[in-house]
Amino acid sequence: MSRSRQAALLARHLSETAGARVELAFDSGAWWMVSWADGPTVEGMHELVDAALAGPRYAEMRDRKIDYVRSPSDRAWAARAIASRRDGTLARAVADGAAKSSDTHELYALLRHIATLVQTTAYPERADVPEDEPDIQELLAAGTRLHPRTGRSTRSEHDMARALFVAERAPAGYSPPRLTVVPVPEKR
Structure with a gap:
């Protein structure tokens, strides 16, 4: 099975395991990038990837270097x-x-x-x-x-x-104060 196909399957497995959308994309050379927004911390994702790569299913991905990027939303x-x-x-x-x-x-x-x-x-x-x-x-x-x-x-x-x-900063007694943006004058 090709490395790209294994990467796609690994991304699907990680998404299912993490309960959040996870993408795995080729970066360059031996580098791949795991990215997600909601889900485990970076350390938690490392653990999920390590566990998945320990088994035989994703053997072609074991020798790859993987970066982890959790994008805040x-x-x-x-x-x-x-x-x-x-x-x-x-x-x-x-x-x-x-x-x-x-x-x-x-x-x-x-x-x-x-x-x-x-x-x-x-x-x-x-x-x-x-x-x-x-x-x-x-x-x-x-x-x-x-x-x-x-x-x-x-x-x-x-x-x-x-x-x-x-x-x-609102005076005490408000429960809870409305969250509204204070307008900033537009520069012209």
């Missing part, structure tokens, strides 16, 4: 942000991150904290508890803008972070 970012907000680690991480360096704005500490959670959490797109789902959807909506000229919608982690930042 907007959904993963929002789910990790809401989970961190709910469990109380968001505010503490932002304060700690900004305190470590006097030139780090709290907004960037928030972005860094959520990016770390996305990379270190298995299945980051999934809500930790069902009650998080409405807030995840609200945060995704808060991070979505319509381009004034093209009418296309875009979503950005920075807009979601600003919405979270504003919500976290």
